[in-house]
Amino acid sequence: MSQDWGYTVAPQDGGGDVMHALAEADQPRHGDTKGPADWAKKNLFNTWYNSIITVVLGAIAVYLAYRLATFLFVTARWEPVRENMELFMVGLFPREERTRLIVQLIMFAGAGGLLIGYIRNRSYRQAAAAGIERSPTSIRELVGVYGALAAFFTIALVIGARTINPWLVALACVAAGIAGFVVTVRDAAIYWRVVIFVPFGIAAGILARVDDLNNGAAYSIAAALTVLLGLVAFVPRPALTLSAGLLVGVLGFQALSGTGGIAWFFLAIGFAPIVVDVIGQLAERSRAQSAEATTSIVGWAGAIVTVAALAWRATVDGFGVATIVLAVLAIAAVVDAVRSVGDTATRIGGFVVAGFLGWLLANFLDLGGIDWSDWSGLHLNIVVAASSIVLAFPIGLLLALGRRSSLPVLRGLSTVYIELIRGVPLISLLLMGQFFIGFFINSDDPLSNVTRATAAVTMFSAAYIAEIVRGGLQSVAKGQTEAGQALGLAPAAITRLLILPQALRAVIPAMVGQFISLFKDTSLLTIIAITEFLGVREIIHSQEDFRGFGIAETLVFVAFGFWAFSFTMSRESQRLERRLGVGQR
Amino acid sequence: MADVATARPPFWRDVRVIRVAAQVGTLIAAGLLLRWLFNNLATNIDEQGIPSPFDIDEWRALANKPAGFAVRDSSFDPESPLWKLILVGIQNTAAVAAVGITIALTLGTMIGVGRLSTNWVVRKLSTLYVETFRNIPVLVIIIFFWQSLFTFGPFPLFNPSNPPGTIKVPGSDSNLIIFSKSRWGFPSIANEANGGTFWIVMLVGLVIAAIVWRWRTAVNENTGAPHRRVLWSIGTLIGIAVVAFFALGGPIRWSFPSVGETGRTIVGGIATNDAYIALTLALGIYTASHIAEIVRGSILAVPKGQNEAANALALTGFQRYRFVVLPQAFRIAIPPIINQFLNLVKNSSLAIAVAYPEITALVKTAIGNGNPATQLIVVLMACYLLFSLFISLVLNIVNRRLQLAGR
Numbered sequence: 001m002s003q004d005w006g007y008t009v010a011p012q013d014g015g016g017d018v019m020h021a022l023a024e025a026d027q028p029r030h031g032d033t034k035g036p037a038d039w040a041k042k043n044l045f046n047t048w049y050n051s052i053i054t055v056v057l058g059a060i061a062v063y064l065a066y067r068l069a070t071f072l073f074v075t076a077r078w079e080p081v082r083e084n085m086e087l088f089m090v091g092l093f094p095r096e097e098r099t100r101l102i103v104q105l106i107m108f109a110g111a112g113g114l115l116i117g118y119i120r121n122r123s124y125r126q127a128a129a130a131g132i133e134r135s136p137t138s139i140r141e142l143v144g145v146y147g148a149l150a151a152f153f154t155i156a157l158v159i160g161a162r163t164i165n166p167w168l169v170a171l172a173c174v175a176a177g178i179a180g181f182v183v184t185v186r187d188a189a190i191y192w193r194v195v196i197f198v199p200f201g202i203a204a205g206i207l208a209r210v211d212d213l214n215n216g217a218a219y220s221i222a223a224a225l226t227v228l229l230g231l232v233a234f235v236p237r238p239a240l241t242l243s244a245g246l247l248v249g250v251l252g253f254q255a256l257s258g259t260g261g262i263a264w265f266f267l268a269i270g271f272a273p274i275v276v277d278v279i280g281q282l283a284e285r286s287r288a289q290s291a292e293a294t295t296s297i298v299g300w301a302g303a304i305v306t307v308a309a310l311a312w313r314a315t316v317d318g319f320g321v322a323t324i325v326l327a328v329l330a331i332a333a334v335v336d337a338v339r340s341v342g343d344t345a346t347r348i349g350g351f352v353v354a355g356f357l358g359w360l361l362a363n364f365l366d367l368g369g370i371d372w373s374d375w376s377g378l379h380l381n382i383v384v385a386a387s388s389i390v391l392a393f394p395i396g397l398l399l400a401l402g403r404r405s406s407l408p409v410l411r412g413l414s415t416v417y418i419e420l421i422r423g424v425p426l427i428s429l430l431l432m433g434q435f436f437i438g439f440f441i442n443s444d445d446p447l448s449n450v451t452r453a454t455a456a457v458t459m460f461s462a463a464y465i466a467e468i469v470r471g472g473l474q475s476v477a478k479g480q481t482e483a484g485q486a487l488g489l490a491p492a493a494i495t496r497l498l499i500l501p502q503a504l505r506a507v508i509p510a511m512v513g514q515f516i517s518l519f520k521d522t523s524l525l526t527i528i529a530i531t532e533f534l535g536v537r538e539i540i541h542s543q544e545d546f547r548g549f550g551i552a553e554t555l556v557f558v559a560f561g562f563w564a565f566s567f568t569m570s571r572e573s574q575r576l577e578r579r580l581g582v583g584q585r
Numbered sequence: 586m587a588d589v590a591t592a593r594p595p596f597w598r599d600v601r602v603i604r605v606a607a608q609v610g611t612l613i614a615a616g617l618l619l620r621w622l623f624n625n626l627a628t629n630i631d632e633q634g635i636p637s638p639f640d641i642d643e644w645r646a647l648a649n650k651p652a653g654f655a656v657r658d659s660s661f662d663p664e665s666p667l668w669k670l671i672l673v674g675i676q677n678t679a680a681v682a683a684v685g686i687t688i689a690l691t692l693g694t695m696i697g698v699g700r701l702s703t704n705w706v707v708r709k710l711s712t713l714y715v716e717t718f719r720n721i722p723v724l725v726i727i728i729f730f731w732q733s734l735f736t737f738g739p740f741p742l743f744n745p746s747n748p749p750g751t752i753k754v755p756g757s758d759s760n761l762i763i764f765s766k767s768r769w770g771f772p773s774i775a776n777e778a779n780g781g782t783f784w785i786v787m788l789v790g791l792v793i794a795a796i797v798w799r800w801r802t803a804v805n806e807n808t809g810a811p812h813r814r815v816l817w818s819i820g821t822l823i824g825i826a827v828v829a830f831f832a833l834g835g836p837i838r839w840s841f842p843s844v845g846e847t848g849r850t851i852v853g854g855i856a857t858n859d860a861y862i863a864l865t866l867a868l869g870i871y872t873a874s875h876i877a878e879i880v881r882g883s884i885l886a887v888p889k890g891q892n893e894a895a896n897a898l899a900l901t902g903f904q905r906y907r908f909v910v911l912p913q914a915f916r917i918a919i920p921p922i923i924n925q926f927l928n929l930v931k932n933s934s935l936a937i938a939v940a941y942p943e944i945t946a947l948v949k950t951a952i953g954n955g956n957p958a959t960q961l962i963v964v965l966m967a968c969y970l971l972f973s974l975f976i977s978l979v980l981n982i983v984n985r986r987l988q989l990a991g992r
């Protein structure tokens with residue numbers, strides 16, 4: 001019935017139609033402009049009551065704007081903010097180690113530039129393949145999206161920078177970002193591609209001055225980056241670019257954090273795109289060679305590599321978690337190699353190699369750093385939000401698939417978890433993390449406060465991500481599944497190849513929305529005595545000079561910081577929604 | 586060839602076997618994981634000498650243990666058991682939720698409609714409101730209201746030497762509002778003799794009003810005469826109230842707040858404190874920005890054809906909204922607005938930051954006083970789960986009643 005009338009009711013949980021309507025309404029509209037008098041008559045004084053409303057509300061608005069302006073520019077005492085800008089940004093990060101942060105900033109800017117350029121390049125190529133002109137992004141659009149964030153950082157620099165150095169760092173970041181972008185965005189001339197080496201060279205040079213990091217490691221990072229970027233610049237393969245971007249980011253992160261033991265894991269993730277790419281090609285080639293179903297050489301190689309890794313782990317540290325995981329992988333690889341063409345064996349072997357490479361690199365660089373319980377300020381908000389969403393995404397994905405599963409046990413367990421978590425406030429989970437999450441784990445050294453908080457936030461956001469992904473899964477038409485079944489695909493293959501790509505594409509804007517609320521929620525860490533962006537205020541107002549002084553000013557600054565980030569992300573998600581055409585296809 | 590049809594696949598490819606095996610495997614894995622976690626919990630708690638959460642007697646002992654601290658602006662006795670403390674917390678959470686939801690819904694609807702106004706000023710101001718409050722963490726808003734209104738705000742202190750400010754009822758000596766940095770008083774309705782009877786009569790009156798509502802609807806459906814059911818029902822209710830009031834000899838009266846003899850308390854009326862006002866206001870204003878977007882989206886989600894049809898029927902702008910657009914938008918808006926209500930309830934746990942004694946803050950204080958954290962946090966979570974379940978149950982019933990038939 002509803003279909004005949006052409007309108008639908010929002011789904012129980014999400015209100016998808018509401019979001020869709022909002023996205024449509026936010027598109028720029030062009031009214032017919034005939035002149036200011038006409039416009040005023042139409043928009044301000046079209047009826048008698050509208051005239052009254054205009055005058056009254058206009059007067060109130062002008063008065064409030066006046067009061068706000070007087071506060072901001074005349075009466076406000078910005079000294080607490082001005083004196084403590086560094087505290088707001090990085091909190092209690094050890095002062096003598098702050099060069100690490102500079103390196104991290106420059107590396108992240110460069111990695112961001114590389115990835116954005118890569119995405120842009122791909123969309124240009126896709127547009128060219130489809131034979132359409134891709135409309136360039138206008139400056140106005142960019143300002144609308146990123147203006148708030150740029151304003152925040154500019155204001156922070158203007159207020160807080162007492163020397164030229166912060167400006168130089170900002171300049172270096174912008175340069176690194178632009179350089180990374182330039183290298184990947186167009187198939188540019190060779191002399192442009194050399195540009196990227198400059199900011200990374202600077203970053204490596206700064207890193208070499210960090211006290212407790214041996215110079216060898218700094219120079220190795222510089223050398224590795226140079227080789228990598230050289231490859232990216234001259235061998236334009238997308239997977240290579242992705243890997244390079246990720247590795248730059250991972251190294252930037254690793255140069256700082258104290259997670260030395262699992263450095264190899266981060267690095268292996270950085271290698272993942274290129275490994276997947278290479279394996280894909282190898283598998284393709286082997287399939288082309290062996291027309292009949294015999295195992296290809298790469299398949300055997302994958303199985304052998306996995307078994308070798310198992311043997312090596314078993315001799316090195318005996319019976320542990322790594323050995324069990326490897327044993328399972330090895331059995332799977334051997335079974336696959338014996339029974340079929342060996343694609344799975346190839347993949348498993350590839351990831352084992354990536355893990356090994358990461359391990360080698362981590363050992364070689366010997367990265368140690370500042371334990372992240374020492375991190376604070378805005379820096380910590382960003383890191384906690386980003387790492388929780390990255391950790392929560394796979395969990396949420398599995399939960400969503402579990403909740404949609406036809407197996408009652410899986411469905412029940414996922415539903416219970418999701419509803420339980422969604423029914424309680426984040427603060428109760430944080431309290432749980434603070435008081436007794438440590439009891440659940442039999443560990444000798446107690447987990448740091450930040451780690452426990454991140455675990456709680458991850459548990460929390462996994463449930464919300466699961467609901468978002470479930471919405472995406474439901475939005476994929478049933479015909480897609482049926483088409484897959486008609487092709488004789490296995491259920492897992494239908495989900496992986498047909499459903500998930502479409503579902504995940506549809507939920508990107510909602511995921512950004514979840515990230516925004518997660519970022520805002522990191523302000524709750526202040527309640528469990530972690531000095532994040534909001535909590536820095538307590539330190540400031542316990543200083544001798546600022547006790548009970550400038551309370552509103554610091555709060556306004558914090559609010560503006562959160563606002564700038566959230567507003568920028570929500571604008572970006574609206575833009576993404578328009579780009580992706582969610583709900584329009 | 587007949588073999589193909591009858592041949593069963595090997596058991597590891599048999600869907601039936603796989604389904605059972607997968608579920609059994611998941612159960613075993615989940616069971617092992619939980620066992621491991623809870624074993625660790627039990628051992629660790631044992632080592633620390635904390636009362637075990639797996640012992641029912643410990644729970645009973647905990648529930649009956651004296652709380653040991655007083656609750657702000659409450660008659661709670663520090664010697665009362667912990668379960669009474671939890672009840673006080675639930676009551677305070679409910680007080681925040683009820684008023685906060687009312688503020689959020691009213692303000693949110695106004696601003697959501699305002700964003701679609703033809704008036705440029707209204708439109709822009711509404712947009713400004715939404716984009717500002719939606720993008721600031723609610724905790725920041727709560728602290729802002731609390732500190733800028735009260736801690737460092739313009740209001741007078743409340744102690745014997747610095748009396749609070751008052752606003753009098755015009756033409757009389759009683760206080761309409763008592764305001765200060767810490768305590769606020771508002772008028773309320775107090776019962777005299779026969780007060781209980783009056784409220785029972787009013788309850789019956791409500792039922793009668795509902796019957797009148799149905800009767801007018803039926804009249805409208807049968808004869809086509811205008812139903813005017815709102816006027817009729819309210820008129821009935823007011824009539825009953827007036828008759829009952831005089832018949833029972835003035836069973837209720839206004840109770841106005843006044844400063845108590847010690848100069849530190851408020852007598853009469855409803856007394857609240859700064860934390861409650863800041864928290865409720867901030868939650869209401871924050872949630873309103875989300876509800877405004879839902880309202881706007883729902884109105885926009887009503888398809889254009891409906892508007893065009895209304896225009897083709899020559900309905901006026903008001904009629905178009907009242908009879909075509911809003912009823913449909915309302916139905917679209919209900920589920921996401923329910924979600925916002927739940928969020929508001931959950932966000933009320935941030936009262937911890939302004940020391941308002943709702944359940945989370947009380948539980949945290951109790952833990953700080955040396956009570957076992959595991960049990961108390963489990964109780965806390967259970968309370969929120971019940972709260973969420975209750976609200977979603979009630980509103981889902983409303984939702985089901987209001988959805989169009991056939992959906």
